[in-house]
Amino acid sequence: MTDEFDFIRYIKKSFDLKAIGDDCAVLPKDAVSDLLVTADLLVEDVDFRLEWAAPENLGHKALAVSLSDIAAMGGTPVWAMSSMGIPENLWETDFVKRFYEGWNVLAAEFGVELIGGDISRSPDRFVVDSIAGGDVPKGKAILRSGARPGDGIFISGSLGAAAGGLKLLGADADLLDAKEDWQQRLLARQLRPTPRIELGKWLLANSIASAMIDLSDGLSSDLRHICDASGVGADLDASLLPIDEDLKYLAGSDEILTLALNGGEDFELLFTVAEEKISLLENRDVSRIGTVTENAGIVQLSDGEQTIALQPLGYRHF
């Protein structure tokens, strides 16, 4: 197997699975709603480092990544659970209590109820699987597969800040005490991401987004997921990318572009909008970055002078 996306396609095909392939599974619930379910596994020293993140921040982030998946379908989160593998030396501390304190502050903000989970011992690394469930109006979940040629491509917020925060952490572990405001902002984007629940719900309620995903792996990879699922391509305009302002303190322009295109974990929403609905997005914190094309599988980036094929170089585990 080459990578995890190939494997997911293999599993989906082998077992004739229909519900797989979006940020959440969509299951029938009642006459008016579907149930959304998602799970995200975070592994110490792969997805986070204990020396970089306070336990409260880890609790926040574990829940946030799952709520972001629900946001990406236009859903409302309702419940969540977490399965944790905990090393003995961590169990002896207040780590797990503080993890849940961070978890619970974010849960309360979105009215999410903790409904269960599992606690296991782990030989030497902390792992947490975050599971969340939500509601979405029946048949209305926003999938990755709805993008059509001519649709505008939009993202919320700014790009690359979470990757910038990660770069800061890697450069100097003492930066948890960073004094500069821009450092604090980048670190917060990496350590305490905000799921874009309200925007997702609003896009669904007003039938604006034709396809949507959250930016978890990185723009170049996540846009590819939409293109693959929709059978389309994309042309991006580099001058339109809403690159996070704080990155200019951190890196040169080439590296900034790389962070914006391939840096993961911004947890912003990436979505497509049919031409006639674009005017509805006025006054929203969203940016048009390009246009969906009929060139299936081809994602291009133009900077006014040249056009390059954009490879999916975002995060992958394998």
Add this chain to the structure above:
Amino acid sequence: MTDEFDFIRYIKKSFDLKAIGDDCAVLPKDAVSDLLVTADLLVEDVDFRLEWAAPENLGHKALAVSLSDIAAMGGTPVWAMSSMGIPENLWETDFVKRFYEGWNVLAAEFGVELIGGDISRSPDRFVVDSIAGGDVPKGKAILRSGARPGDGIFISGSLGAAAGGLKLLGADADLLDAKEDWQQRLLARQLRPTPRIELGKWLLANSIASAMIDLSDGLSSDLRHICDASGVGADLDASLLPIDEDLKYLAGSDEILTLALNGGEDFELLFTVAEEKISLLENRDVSRIGTVTENAGIVQLSDGEQTIALQPLGYRHF
């Protein structure tokens, strides 16, 4: 914190959580059904060893433990997902494909659909979080809290076989090729447990069980969970324990009793039944092992000569 059960009580109290404490969370679904959700984390070298279990067996067991939680509520499993942390060297093999093949055979048997999950890299140990969802008639899920003094205490199948299989594996890693039938049977109970879905549904459909749990940690601990949740005690009769017949080839009588009382992972159902309903259990593969008492928190075991207080010595992670 002393153990994981204390911690769960702490979390439940701190955050005023209602849905926590049974084998599954019970959530409102539609006019006639509730949704059951459960998650079980299995960690390499804590919950299993790769050298003891073929990948297909691990896939089977990961799903089986979650389906057993649904059985313990009287529910019907509908969907499942798994989050896996996979070491690079395992990813390079056919391990994950074979894991899913075992998973899928059991899923097909119970009509369970794989709806998603997550794939992450893990530095050096395989971990899998198994999540399952099911349906149960509205308001009818069988909880741990319904046992009443005078109820009979029953278990399905036999006791201690999974612990016997574990003992065999620990004694000799070559026993995967064990020739004796009794060895094969004990190993199968440890490596490929059967969730008692049909029995759980039947007990619910006929309103027979007042409280129920599955035997995952071990009889002495799982019965304690029912007693704690119901505010009752229990008197067990040692002569009534349906100790697995194959254990006699493996151990002396004292150790056999320990395996039966404290050995985990039999994944049989432990349930209580009001006196007037006990006759409905004729012709079922279930055994009465004792009676619920009003002595809250006190579980006793009598062998005709003496009565001892039975401590919860089943499996715990901390």
